[in-house]
Amino acid sequence: MFRYYLLILLWTSCAVHTGLAEECADFTDLGIHHAIMGTSLDVQLLLFTRANLTCAHALSHDNPFSWPELNASRPTTFIIHGYRPTGSPPGWLEELVRLLLERADLNVIMVDWNRGATNLNYFAAVKNTRKVADNMTAFILKMQERGSPLGLFHLIGVSLGAHISGFVGANLNSSIGRITALDPAGPEFTGKPPDSRLDPTDAEFVDALHTDMDALGFRKPLGHIDFYPNGGSDQPGCPRTILSGTSYFKCDHQRSVYLFMDSINRTCEQIAYPCETYTDFLDGKCLNCDKFEGKGCPVFGYDVTKWKDMLVKRGQTTTFFSTNNWSPFCMTNYRVDIVTWNLETRWGFLKLKLHSKDQQTEANIDHKAAEFKLYSEKSLLAQFDRDLQPVEQVSLSFWTGNLLPPRYKLRVLRIRLTPLNGSNRPLCRYDLLLEENKEVIFRPIPCGDSNF
CATH class of the missing domain: 2.60.60.20 (PLAT/LH2 domain)
Incomplete structure (x- = not known):
């Protein structure tokens, strides 16, 4: 009996602010009926650190540091998802958070704007991207006031999230350290001027990955370095006919996330070759990496920052590589x-x-x-x-x-x-x-x- 009461005492003493199950926040989970009716924008910022890897803390927009786990001196990575036509949470979120925190001691903040991204009307979600960016900008400025250097911020944006990242970077006068754009959205952004989409001036370093440029993604380069695996469109292992259902529409687009996660995990090293076209790359015309000052051709993904200074100096660099159907994707x-x-x-x-x-x-x-x-x-x-x-x-x-x-x-x-x-x-x-x-x-x- 004594041990029972001791357990209760310990449980209540930990309930103050140490991440109990009841204090764990969840990513907004909606359904197709929400998409049909449409959703109004609501942004939730979910914090993960090595101290609360499996228990997200909902951050206050007014007081970001109400949770002690948020450390102003640590690098901070934001994950920004894209359009959600069915309202379900992205299936890759938890794995991406885990991989990032295994690689480095970070503040990882998941930007949950599912209310606002869930809508059968894609154009309504696009209109919300500026508002999400303004919300994030205000939050980052509060972190900066408490000592967080903007150069230590890394924004990982998927699809619409890539352009949201660009808007945040522009709002902060290009002071963000890095933006990683995973298959930036094409519809409603193709053909727009740089101030209406992501572009290389939005951060100190911008790297972009294109995996579905002939459908949901953006075709032209958007960063200091742009990666076009398998030419940037049809990804191996993805279905080629509509008979495969929803996978036909999203597989190529989502492959960008899985390729990037593979690079964080360092399951293999994927060399990216600067080249004019994918055909020239396949022809073996672009395999000389001597131009990179002894460092060799850039490696795709998380560790491409090793080439940051050189790539920024070169301007925009377009690279190609091919992948397997499965992980590890490197060939x-x-x-x-x-x-x-x-x-x-x-x-x-x-x-x-x-x-x-x-x-x-x-x-x-x-x-x-x-x-x-x-x-x-x-x-x-x-x-x-x-x-x-x-x-x-x-x-x-x-x-x-x-x-x-x-x-x-x-x-x-x-x-x-x-x-x-x-x-x-x-x-x-x-x-x-x-x-x-x-x-x-x-x-x-x-x-x-x-x-x-």
Whole structure:
């Protein structure tokens, strides 16, 4: 009995302000009937720290520091969601909060404007973005008054949230440290002037990710660096027909969040290659990273700030990379240099397989037919779904895509495989004869210093 009363005493003593279950705030959960009727704007700011990782504290707009967990000297990250046509909370919120707090000791503030974002009328939600930004601006200014440096604020905005972040940054005279825009919304923002959308002047550093630029996302660059995975539109693993239901509409758009979370988790390192077009990237024309002053090409995602000063100096940089269908999304890239000695020019496609012990991974270089000319080196990009080391064998096959004979042969004087991820040595093979549609398996050797 004594232990029972002691437990009650301890429970009540902790009830003052230490995050009891009854004091935990929840993200607003609405339904389709709210979307049909429309919702009036109400902004709730939910605080998470390492001290209250699973128990959100609703912050007061008038007195941000009423909760002791909010530390003015810590970096602060805001998460701002986008349009919510059904009213349900975003499924990725809790995971994103967890990953951020595992990486760093932060104040993570979830901006819950579900009341205002939930509406079948998308244009009504768009009109609310300025009001949300004004609400956040006033709150941040109160934090600044208590000693929070604006340079330590990071705004992560998804879809409409990306433009909200831009409005906040503009309100604060570009003093925010960083804005990360995850597939910024396109409808109602495309074609608008910079003061009506996100742009690079809204923060000290702006990085943007485009995953659905042909539908819900924004097509043109918006940041100091813009990432276009898989070209910026159709993402691998996402459905291609409306028969798949709601996933058809949101999968490409939401992939931006999952790619960014992968980068926080550091499950792999995704190199992003500056290039004019995605086709040029696939053609292997943009694989030289020497221009980045010894740092190499930027790494996509959370850690791109290592290149911040250089990217701000360069202006706007557009980058491309390809991903897997699943997490980890990173692919392993090789530059493939081939010298052929057919007297006549051959056009065709290649498939490579890397073998290591009992595992293998393959890459198809088939986005367009490559031209192979006599004694002329052809550089191509091969992308594998994982990194296998050591590479014990390589399989290589050639095809033209012609349905009718004749079957051609490709005479390879030298093939060189240079890994672009990591520091493994290039691998070579000399004097191969590829018959169309027939696989050749060989054991690669370390490349020599000679041209051939």
